[in-house]
Amino acid sequence: MSETPIDLEALRHRIDDLDSELLRLINERAAAAQQVAQVKTAEDPRAVFYRPEREAQVLRRIMALNKGPLDSEEVARLFREIMSACLALEQPIKVAYLGPEGTFTQQATLKHFGESAVSLPMAAIDEVFREVEAGAVNYGVVPVENSTEGVINHTLDSFMDSGLRICGEVVLRIHHHLLVGETTRQDKVSRIYSHPQSFAQCRKWLDAHYPQAERVPVSSNAEAARLVKTEWHSAAIAGDMSAKLYGLTRLAEKIEDRPDNSTRFLIIGNQDVPMSGEDKTSIVVAMRNQPGALHDLLEPFHRHQIDMTRLETRPSRSGVWNYVFFIDFKGHRDEPRVAAVLEEVRLRAAEVKVLGSYPVGVL
Incomplete structure (x- = not known):
């Protein structure tokens, strides 16, 4: 001392x-x-x-x-x-997000824009896109992939028909809790509500602790929390915001099967973003249906030593059994070597659409 x-x-x-x-x-x-x-x-x-x-x-x-x-x-x-x-x-910023209130997407919105932003819940991903396209809000926030369950196809499909650009990203650690209302006893839970992806992310825990409980999928974890607020013998799988919003008690915390469970969200807007010094670019590419097409697409990235962080395929809407590729890679479209790769890809592809260059998520 x-x-x-x-x-x-x-x-x-x-x-x-x-x-x-x-x-x-x-x-x-x-x-x-x-x-x-x-x-x-x-x-x-x-x-x-x-x-x-x-x-x-x-x-x-x-x-x-x-x-x-x-x-x-x-x-x-x-x-x-x-x-x-x-x-x-300076100017209050309006942000649409995939709702309802209390979802992880709202949590990601507040993490990226702060509590002073005006956040507005939307019922579906395509509604978020429409609000931004119409100018009713400045930005939108939508989920794009989960580390356990993979890509959110609805978000990728929405980009195929939209002229919006990606302006940023947020990675959120996802912690699921088993929540109940005041009148529910732990030994009497016979029904559990949650979003289908949350059930998938907590499958092993549920099998071990509530194997006989009925699992009822709903549109969002926040909706699950709302339902159990007034129900007996039911529980919800949801996060901290839903628990606080509906005044629920945690029977069990962090019940996700993988401790590193996280979801990546995209910020969508109408403007291109200049270089920040540590950026990422997302593109969608339609290749001609011919042998070696995928090799031709990927070869310029390897030769120019561009770090590709994600490659996803989705069925093309222009023909049966044709596919488009969604690609994320490190670098900004205005960097010379990235611009060179994009030019080569354009020469080899049927169509290339740059979804945006944006700062790598800081928080």
Whole structure:
């Protein structure tokens, strides 16, 4: 133990002084953000205030500068909320997401845009696309793949008919809990509600703990939580937001079969995103139906040493047994070697559509 006694009162005064300084600096930052808005509006009345590449650069810089004791991701989350509040002073941002309220997609929306964004739930993925295309909202958030269950085909199919671009990505760790209402007893659960993907992600746990319970698939985990709020002898598989929203009790926590279970979400919008320094590009390619087509598609990526992170196939809507390829790879379309690869692919393919170049998810 130290020979010098800790002066608790002095430490409290020190914290008070630091809080006052933090408050002054946060408001000073907010005032600077308002000045940025004034300059942008003077130059262009239709100026875009939210810049995905700029926010990614700021968060990466903060994480690199952080020396603790707070974890770098925790510091980045704090700055995300400060940036969200400052952006709301410039122009409130509207974001549509796959609802209803309390879903993991809403959680991903708040993680990416912060609590000051205006988030609006939509009943289906194609509705999110339509809201953004119509200009009713600035951005949309949709799930695209889960580490356990794979790709969400509805999202990929929506891109085939849309002119929207991908502006960002969010990766969310998915933790499922078994939730019940106030009147349900643990030993009396005979019915469990959840989304089909959540049932699949918790299959082994359910087989071990509730093998006789009826499993009822519903449209979302939030809907499952809403149903069990007033039902006896039923439970829901859902996340933290649903539990809080409907005031449910956790019978069991983190019941997913794989501890690394995560879902990737895409941010969709109407504008192209400049380079941030650490980017990813997504494209969809239709190849001619001929021998060696897949090799011809992939060869330029190998030769130019472009790191491909995902390759998915979907049936083409233009012909029977024809397929299109969805490809994610590291790099921005404006980088010379990426541009060279895209040009080669265009020469070999029947059609190439760049869905967007965007910052790699920071949080």
